[in-house]
Each structure stands twice: as C-alpha cells, then as structure tokens.
C-alpha cells in the first residue's frame with residue numbers, strides 16, 4: 623500500500639512502528655468499553671447470536687441520472703459504463719450507489735435491508751485497504767450485524783424501514799435516551815444513528831475526492847472530512863487512531879482504480895453522483911431522528 627507525504631520512507635517506518643501499537647491500544651480500549659456479550663462481527667438476533675446473514679444479491683446495475691447533480695447526456699452514458707463494467711473488484715461502487723438509491727421509498731422512507739447492503743459494499747472497500755482499516759470495518763460490520771439481527775428477528779417486520787423501526791422501538795421503549803444499558807443489545811435506533819453519522823463523513827469524503835483536481839492527498843481529504851463530521855462523536859483516543867489510519871490511505875490514482883475511473887472527469891461524475899444519492903438517504907434519516915429528538919442517543 624502506498625503512502626503519501628513528503629517523507630515517504632519516513633512515514634513507512636513510522637507507520638510500521640506505531641500502527642501495531644495503536645491498533646493494540648484501540649482493541650484493548652474497545653474491548654473494555656464495548657458491551658459485554660456484543661462482539662465484533664457477531665450477528666445478533668433478538669439478543670442472541672444468529673447464524674445467517676442475508677447476502678446482497680443485486681445482479682443488474684441500473685443507473686439513472688440523479689436529480690440534483692446535473693449530468694450531460696454523454697456523462698450519463700459514461701457513468702453507466704463505469705458502474706456496469708466495474709466488476710473486477712470485490713467492492714463495486716455501482717452496487718453501493720444502487721443500494722443507496724433503492725433504499726429510498728416513494729414515501730421518502732429508508733428501506734433498512736438496502737441500506738445495509740450499501741454498507742456491506744463500503745465494508746468490502748475498507749477491507750480491501752488492508753489491515754490498518756480492519757478495526758474500522760469491524761466496527762461498521764458490528765453495527766450492520768446488529769441491525770440485520772433485528773431485521774431477521776421475531777419483530778423483523780417492524781424493522782423494514784427507518785420510520786417503522788423508530789415507531790416500533792419508541793412504542794415498546796426499546797430506545798434508551800439516558801444511557802446505554804449494560805448487558806443489552808443496543809437498540810436499532812441507536813445503532814443506525816452510528817452508521818448515519820458515518821454516512822455524513824462518507825458524503826464529505828467522497829465530495830472532497832470528487833472535487834479534487836488530482837493533486838490533493840487522500841489522507842488530507844479524508845482527515846478533513848473526518849474532522850468536519852464524525853470526529854465530533856468520537857473519543858480522543860479514537861480520533862488519534864483514525865488520524866494515524868488516514869496516513870495509510872492509498873494515493874488518489876489508486877482510489878480512482880478502485881472506483882474504476884481513470885481520470886479526474888470520470889471520478890467527478892461517479893463520486894458526485896454517489897454523493898447525491900447519499901445526501902438523499904442522509905437527509906431523510908436526519909429528519910426522522912430530529913423529529914423524535916434522537917440525534918444524541920447514548
């Protein structure tokens with residue numbers, strides 16, 4: 623994995639020395655602060671481990687021009703080609719875009735199953751970046767598994783959409799507004815809120831990547847997005863670890879390869895279209911959470 627920065631060799635050395643230590647500290651920290659009984663990558667179903675996670679099975683990638691980010695007709699074709707033909711990687715941006723797009727219903731609600739499908743694609747992307755990002759993807763996967771557990775569980779029908787989940791959990795006093803109860807699987811609302819906050823980070827990061835003229839460092843664009851968004855919800859220690867992990871991000875050209883674009887114009891079209899779809903999902907969720915005063919669930 624390439625490293626960025628004026629002192630290329632220096633960063634390599636520092637990373638090799640510091641990262642294992644930092645990751646060790648983080649895992650220790652997380653194992654102390656996490657709830658007993660809720661382990662990374664464990665699938666939870668109504669409070670019990672479950673063995674089946676539904677895989678995403680979208681075969682066809684259909685892309686339509688988005689409404690607020692305006693594309694020329696030639697750009698629409700380019701976008702479709704990029705998204706359809708990008709199949710050589712585990713991570714397929716087309717599948718992610720499609721899932722984010724499909725999860726918005728006509729009534730402006732969010733389908734949880736599709737939302738989680740999009741997150742699984744993001745997790746594949748982070749996993750492909752190497753061991754440094756495993757702790758981040760594990761954290762995201764834990765949240766996805768908790769929500770998938772609720773979806774697959776006895777009360778799964780109430781978890782079809784964000785609105786129905788919120789309604790069900792509030793009516794049944796599943797959501798705790800004061801503290802995270804010990805020895806208890808976190809509520810769906812609280813868990814989704816963590817992913818929702820991360821989605822804002824993703825939006826700003828992809829925007830930065832899309833608007834880059836090709837000379838900026840991915841680590842700086844990522845750090846900028848993180849500092850503006852997700853970092854506000856993280857402890858000091860997590861923030862330090864995240865900042866170190868950013869240094870291990872591949873350079874822009876390698877990021878372009880992952881999303882199957884070869885130059886800046888293509889990148890801008892693909893990434894800003896993705897941002898457009900993410901914003902729609904984010905805004906709908908934000909509205910539901912604001913309405914119920916749930917933006918600060920502990």
Ligand SMILES: CCCCCCCC/C=C\CCCCCCCC(=O)N[C@@H](COP(=O)(O)O)[C@H](O)/C=C/CCCCCCCCCCCCC
Pocket residue numbers: 744747748755757758761762765816817819820821823824844848852855856857860864877880881920
């Ligand atoms: C061209 C395609 C680019 C795709 C880029 C993919 C970027 C991935 C998007 C989001 C990743 C963030 C997912 C992190 C989930 C965070 C959930 C969270 O905030 N959990 C914290 C709170 O949970 P509770 O304790 O309250 O249950 C938890 O404390 C944090 C744990 C560690 C997570 C550290 C996150 C650092 C974020 C930086 C992400 C950088 C990823 C860059 C990959 C390109």
